Amino acid sequence: MNLAHPRLLEWWTDDPADPDRPSLHDPDVQHLIAAISPESHATDLGGVMSLNVRLDAAGLVLRVHQPFVSRQRVLAVQDVRRRLASQGLVVPVPVRWNNSTVFRCRNRWAELEEYLPHERPAPTLDAYTWLFRAMGALHGVLRDLDVVVPRPLVATYAPPGSLRRWLPVTETAVQGDPDAADVARLLRALVQQLQRQWLPATELPMQLVHGDVSLRNVCQTADGRTVYLDFGFLARRPRIHELACALAKMLLALGGHRSPDSFAWASIPRLVEDYEATADVRLTLAERRALAPYTAAVPLYAAALDGFTENPVEKLHSRLPFLRLSAWLLAHPTALLGEASGKR
Helix, strand or coil: CCCCCHHHCCHHHCCCCCCCCCCCCCHHHHHHHHHHCCCCCEEECCCCCCEEEEECCCCEEEEECCCCCCHHHHHHHHHHHHHHHHCCCECCCEECECCECCEEECCEEEEEEECCCCECCCCCHHHHHHHHHHHHHHHHHHCCCCCCCCCCCCCCCCCHHHHHHHHHHHHHHCCCCHHHHHHHHHHHHHHHHHHHHCCCHHHCCEEEECCCCCCCCEEECCCCCEEECCCCCCEEEEHHHHHHHHHHHHHHHCCCCCCHHHCCCCHHHHHHHHHHHHHCCCCCHHHHHHHHHHHHHHHHHHHHCHHHCCCHHHHHHHHHHHHHHHHHHHHCCCHHHCCCCCCC
16 A cells, blocks of 8 residues: 555545545536536535535536546446346436546546435434444345455555554654644554454455445435435445444444443444344354454544644544544443443
């Protein structure tokens, strides 16, 4: 991995100022919009990895990808979305333009998809119960797809070995600030703990997963159907990775990182059961052991990369509450199985 690659510069913050995320006002983007639908009003819909532009009159979304996203990957993800739609899932299907579903925007690949009106559920425990059921339904279909998808160059977690490689950059970047340096030392200690609990991918069931299941990417239509959006992180990974990332985001949204001792941990096994019911699968014993460390890895991943951002000190300061959640999970590895008081 090239640690200096611009893809590591704040892409995960959903910051429109990200130097690798094109602007709606970029001349090449504007030229493409004018060629596709000159009568449309263009609206930036946000997004981490790509520029997503709604063209209202055309009922389309223009997606302009980062320069490192290959044509082969875009086409493979399009194929997966078509197959999901053929199985009855509501996903945006690719739309042809100039006789192709993939075309250039200067040095980037771009595509069009239909715009699916949707509403984002508010972050409540009931909403996350619905989300885990929706994730299970998606996984049940993805599990049976025989499609080769080139791996994305970025993800939403990393194994301990990758975190250890990034740590020196972050530690060096904040060494002039005593408080941030303390956070970096905590981060290193947590990565060491993570290593002791980690289960490698080779020991876990793997399949195609969405890669970023959240209430931002799994929404509802006006008539209550589930709509699945933004497959930019689609990859063949440990299945438990998807559940762990969704749990980490849920805990952050519901305040579990602020007072983990008082969080309703008994709700987590019910979420897992709902997932299993709709996915028509039972998690293995290894997956159950991996759930806590894989969830703890999500905050560590973000913090380990902070040394590559424009303001590492501020970024690392902001991670401290989330890192404390990682510390709690690593100290209570059975908490996500409904045994919050049991330490290893």
